[in-house]
Amino acid sequence: MNFCPQCGEQISKKTIDGVDRYVCEQSQCHYINWDNPVPVVAAIVKYNNKILLAQNAAWPDGRYSFVSGYLESREQPDIAVLREVKEELGLDAQIDKFVGHFIFNKKNQLLIVFSVMATGSVRLNNELEAFKLFDEQEILEYMFSYPEFAQSVIKKYLTV
Numbered sequence: 001m002n003f004c005p006q007c008g009e010q011i012s013k014k015t016i017d018g019v020d021r022y023v024c025e026q027s028q029c030h031y032i033n034w035d036n037p038v039p040v041v042a043a044i045v046k047y048n049n050k051i052l053l054a055q056n057a058a059w060p061d062g063r064y065s066f067v068s069g070y071l072e073s074r075e076q077p078d079i080a081v082l083r084e085v086k087e088e089l090g091l092d093a094q095i096d097k098f099v100g101h102f103i104f105n106k107k108n109q110l111l112i113v114f115s116v117m118a119t120g121s122v123r124l125n126n127e128l129e130a131f132k133l134f135d136e137q138e139i140l141e142y143m144f145s146y147p148e149f150a151q152s153v154i155k156k157y158l159t160v
């Protein structure tokens with residue numbers, strides 16, 4: 001970040017309460033970038049008695065993860081997650097359970113995770129390259145890109 005998104009002037013770095021922040025020092029502005037986490041909805045998709053993981057088109061082969069996406073403006077998370085499943089997989093889904101909120105430090109995101117029951121036939125949109133079905137044991141052993149984080153989500157899912 002070089003310029004203030006509020007007034008367009010040069011922005012500087014300043015330590016506030018022990019944390020480095022981007023701060024605008026224009027007297028009329030005083031913008032501070034608090035770097036708040038971005039909410040993201042994610043779905044553990046239950047499909048044909050298995051769990052469906054998808055491979056993003058931008059990822060290397062064999063890398064699967066949950067279906068996820070950003071909330072639209074004013075959209076409820078449980079609606080957003082079903083919309084993402086429909087858009088990305090072409091499946092109709094219903095909320096099964098709310099799994100939990102998870103802080104994903106790596107990307108400064110707050111993941112709002114649901115499990116959903118999905119039906120229909122899979123039609124991947126252009127964001128996705130492939131999908132794969134896992135049973136519970138397989139998914140517990142699956143090597144995710146961020147294994148510790150993903151396993152904490154899966155373990156929570158298995159207990160709620």
Ligand SMILES: [Zn+2]
Pocket residue numbers: 004005006007008009024025026029030031
């Ligand atoms: Zn400013």
